Amino acid sequence: MTPRLRTFLRYVMALAAFGGLAAFGAFFLRNRPIEVEVATIEENVPIRVFGLGSVEARVLSRIGFEVGATLAELTADHGDRVAKGQVLARLDPGEQAAKVAKARAGLSIAEVGIGRATANLEKAFAVVAQRDAVAARRQSLIGRDVVTQQSLEEAQRDAAVARADVTVARAEGEQAKAQLADARAQLQLEETMLRHRTLIAPFDAIVIERHKELGTVVKPGDSIFTLIEVGSYWGLAFIDEARAGFIAEGQPVEARLRSRPQETFAGRVVRIGLESDRVTEERRVFIKGDTPPSHVFLGEQVEFRITVATLPRALMAPEIAVSGYDGRQGTVWTVEDGKLARRLVGLRHRSDDSRLEIVSPLPEGAQVASRIDPAFREGRAARIIAPGTGSARQ
Numbered sequence: 324m325t326p327r328l329r330t331f332l333r334y335v336m337a338l339a340a341f342g343g344l345a346a347f348g349a350f351f352l353r354n355r356p357i358e359v360e361v362a363t364i365e366e367n368v369p370i371r372v373f374g375l376g377s378v379e380a381r382v383l384s385r386i387g388f389e390v391g392a393t394l395a396e397l398t399a400d401h402g403d404r405v406a407k408g409q410v411l412a413r414l415d416p417g418e419q420a421a422k423v424a425k426a427r428a429g430l431s432i433a434e435v436g437i438g439r440a441t442a443n444l445e446k447a448f449a450v451v452a453q454r455d456a457v458a459a460r461r462q463s464l465i466g467r468d469v470v471t472q473q474s475l476e477e478a479q480r481d482a483a484v485a486r487a488d489v490t491v492a493r494a495e496g497e498q499a500k501a502q503l504a505d506a507r508a509q510l511q512l513e514e515t516m517l518r519h520r521t522l523i524a525p526f527d528a529i530v531i532e533r534h535k536e537l538g539t540v541v542k543p544g545d546s547i548f549t550l551i552e553v554g555s556y557w558g559l560a561f562i563d564e565a566r567a568g569f570i571a572e573g574q575p576v577e578a579r580l581r582s583r584p585q586e587t588f589a590g591r592v593v594r595i596g597l598e599s600d601r602v603t604e605e606r607r608v609f610i611k612g613d614t615p616p617s618h619v620f621l622g623e624q625v626e627f628r629i630t631v632a633t634l635p636r637a638l639m640a641p642e643i644a645v646s647g648y649d650g651r652q653g654t655v656w657t658v659e660d661g662k663l664a665r666r667l668v669g670l671r672h673r674s675d676d677s678r679l680e681i682v683s684p685l686p687e688g689a690q691v692a693s694r695i696d697p698a699f700r701e702g703r704a705a706r707i708i709a710p711g712t713g714s715a716r717q
Contacts, residue, residue, distance in 0.1 A: 356706040358706050359705045371674065372628070372631055372675070373626070374562040377624055379557060386411075388541060392520060394412060405528050405530060411548060427510055429506045434503060439499070440495045444496050457478045526552050528553060557609050561608075571595075575589065576589070576590040576592060577589065578590055578610065581624040590615075591613060592629060637672075641694075642673070644656070661704055662703065664689075
């Protein structure tokens, strides 16, 4: 055997040995027990649903006049607190004041007409009594040849005419009463229209905005002020429909205003909207503050965390450790008898730190992996390590 051939054979043998060692090392590394962090049973786990929203007002009104005219007086401005019934603004009374005066004069005329009709009726009754007396006296004398038959008939005719006059006087009285009622109604209408030129606060309120200034000619229905009722602040939270199923009225809420992120304000759910947004797929949830801040600004962004449940004992797995999660089930890695396995499990609550509650029963001794490693494969040996001591590694 030549020296060159011996050198070549030694080279081949060295390569084969190196390849064998590499294959053995790879096999060992691939099949040695892998360290796995697992989820543990926790107690009193709060389940919170997160939502973004804003500060709103339950009672907000944009108020204005029912008639149009020149704005002559303003008694409130932005930020003022006003009481129910307080005058906020007035329009120039102008023509309407004259109409009220005319209606009052018409009422006085109608009242005079009532007096005249009453007097005419009394006069008609007196004439009837006098004519009836004349007719009765002539009737008693007709048999004594004191009066003629013609004279009696004339007296009786005059009595009938007098009774007809009573009927006319009564009709005139009813007409006068109707005219009086009409005059009163007309005066009431004109006075109401005059009152419409005075704008008053419909409830105890805070003025959010004043939209018009003195001298402006306003049209009927133009907004003059935007008011919110005192104490009617509440939060409006938009919650993903996928997370809103467990929300109920009365549940506690923690809120953080964008302007005051270091503080937490407590509240509760007071209303759940009956219609979801068809575009954003969000549900509207209204929250009333138990400890609201002293100053609140409409429209300010707020973070809400609604506590929908507190789990006495729960096995919580990170959402990233669950594959195929569809809202009710998903697949997790488990350590069973020292080996890795995959199981389809039922899931229920999702915490605000993205952990899922496993509700399906597991085999005795099985534990759920809380961290996933690309080296995981079914049947591989596994060694459980304490949570937080490190990531799973080969």
